Amino acid sequence: MDFSKLLEGNTWGILMKGLWVTLEVAVIAIILSFIIGIVLGILRYSKLPVLSQLATLYIEIVRNIPLLVVIFFAFNTLLDKLDSLVMIVIFGMTVFTSALIAEIVRSGLNSVPIGQIEAARAQGMSYIQTLIHIILPQALKRMIPPLVGQFVTLIKDTSLAAAITLPELLHEAKLIYSNPSYVNATIPILLLVAVIYFVVNYSLSLLSRQLEKKLAG
Amino acid sequence: MNWDFGFIQEYRTEFIDGFFLTLKVSMAALILSLIIGTIIAIFRISSNKALRAFGTSYVEFFRNTPLMVQVFFFYFGLASIGYKLTEFWIGALALSIYTAAFIAEIIRAGIQTVPHGQTEAARASGLSFLQTMFYVVLPQAFKLVIPPMCNQFINLVKNSSILSVIAAQDILYVGEQAIAEYDPFSVEIFVAALYLIITIPLSQGVNLLERRWAKQGTR
Numbered sequence: 001m002d003f004s005k006l007l008e009g010n011t012w013g014i015l016m017k018g019l020w021v022t023l024e025v026a027v028i029a030i031i032l033s034f035i036i037g038i039v040l041g042i043l044r045y046s047k048l049p050v051l052s053q054l055a056t057l058y059i060e061i062v063r064n065i066p067l068l069v070v071i072f073f074a075f076n077t078l079l080d081k082l083d084s085l086v087m088i089v090i091f092g093m094t095v096f097t098s099a100l101i102a103e104i105v106r107s108g109l110n111s112v113p114i115g116q117i118e119a120a121r122a123q124g125m126s127y128i129q130t131l132i133h134i135i136l137p138q139a140l141k142r143m144i145p146p147l148v149g150q151f152v153t154l155i156k157d158t159s160l161a162a163a164i165t166l167p168e169l170l171h172e173a174k175l176i177y178s179n180p181s182y183v184n185a186t187i188p189i190l191l192l193v194a195v196i197y198f199v200v201n202y203s204l205s206l207l208s209r210q211l212e213k214k215l216a217g
Numbered sequence: 218m219n220w221d222f223g224f225i226q227e228y229r230t231e232f233i234d235g236f237f238l239t240l241k242v243s244m245a246a247l248i249l250s251l252i253i254g255t256i257i258a259i260f261r262i263s264s265n266k267a268l269r270a271f272g273t274s275y276v277e278f279f280r281n282t283p284l285m286v287q288v289f290f291f292y293f294g295l296a297s298i299g300y301k302l303t304e305f306w307i308g309a310l311a312l313s314i315y316t317a318a319f320i321a322e323i324i325r326a327g328i329q330t331v332p333h334g335q336t337e338a339a340r341a342s343g344l345s346f347l348q349t350m351f352y353v354v355l356p357q358a359f360k361l362v363i364p365p366m367c368n369q370f371i372n373l374v375k376n377s378s379i380l381s382v383i384a385a386q387d388i389l390y391v392g393e394q395a396i397a398e399y400d401p402f403s404v405e406i407f408v409a410a411l412y413l414i415i416t417i418p419l420s421q422g423v424n425l426l427e428r429r430w431a432k433q434g435t436r
Binding site for chain 1: 277278280281282283284285286289290293294296297298371374375376377378379381382389392393396401402404405408409412413416417420
């Protein structure tokens with residue numbers, strides 16, 4: 001094992017470039033997933049005939065399939081249409097994560113006491129008004145911590161895309177130690193990669209805990 | 218779209234083997250991660266500072282690093298210093314170490330919801346620490362722990378698809394082979410369906426249990 005290789009050549013620069021791709025994919029995917037997830041979550045919560053059932057069906061099927069299957073699915077069927085690994089991974093992760101966020105949205109909505117909804121309706125507010133002015137503002141507050149948790153999961157899961165050679169952090173690490181003169185640095189490089197993921201994700205978790213305290217207070 | 222399910226006939230035995238490999242590695246990882254997770258949970262609530270710090274570090278580290286890094290560590294890392302494990306055990310070990318961090322937190326939460334007074338009462342009645350755990354704390358913690366444990370098993374089944382990356386012949390790997398000759402869309406639908414056969418009954422079962430136990434709780 002050769003730890004000195006970590007300081008040699010452009011190891012650090014290559015890993016940082018990989019981290020950048022990881023964060024780019026994770027940020028875009030979480031934003032898209034949030035938009036679709038909120039629509040799906042509201043639809044499932046709404047009890048609107050057909051639409052509510054369709055949302056439920058989507059959520060239950062997608063969240064019970066492995067993300068790696070979704071990524072390969074997108075890779076094998078969309079490569080000729082999208083022609084960009086980044087786009088394919090963002091697509092796959094959005095399809096998957098929007099189902100998980102829909103469940104976060106739904107439990108956020110369910111946490112608003114029914115009495116408040118009845119009170120709002122009794123005051124003459126329409127269903128949509130009640131949703132926008134009474135339910136959503138309270139629900140959104142409760143959704144923030146689990147949403148940050150989902151973002152951490154996305155950053156971790158982006159490493160799955162190494163399997164289809166997306167140049168994210170883990171894949172770039174693999175490129176470095178695939179070089180014969182760096183093979184004896186495989187373990188140090190993987191440890192360094194683990195530490196990079198840890199630093200990014202743990203900071204996010206701490207941030208989320210602080211937010212949680214602030215929101216509760 | 219041209220549906221073509223001819224591959225099922227050709228890859229029948231491979232898919233059956235892959236299906237059972239997915240189940241086997243998930244079961245092995247469940248047992249291992251229950252053992253590691255219980256130990257870590259006990260560390261986390263122990264009065265020994267060093268053990269507590271170790272337990273906390275373990276949970277925080279593995280919850281915040283990708284499973285894929287652990288798989289690569291056991292696959293490429295061990296190979297680089299001349300060790301070689303079978304793909305099955307690389308998958309089972311990586312999955313167990315990763316999942317144990319989540320299981321430890323579930324067990325800890327379960328144990329900590331049992332009021333401390335009960336433990337004290339049990340100890341004062343002359344029960345040993347282990348007897349207190351087995352007869353007083355664990356039976357009560359059980360109900361709280363079972364639904365999230367089932368969810369962890371679902372996650373294990375899903376995460377086991379990572380084995381295909383290191384060329385272990387699980388469901389996903391067989392599917393990727395079939396894609397070389399057949400319509401990718403049809404193959405991926407079939408692969409997803411095979412996973413759903415395992416995960417949907419489990420997740421519906423969890424929902425049912427949770428609803429039933431929630432009702433009992435209000436009585």
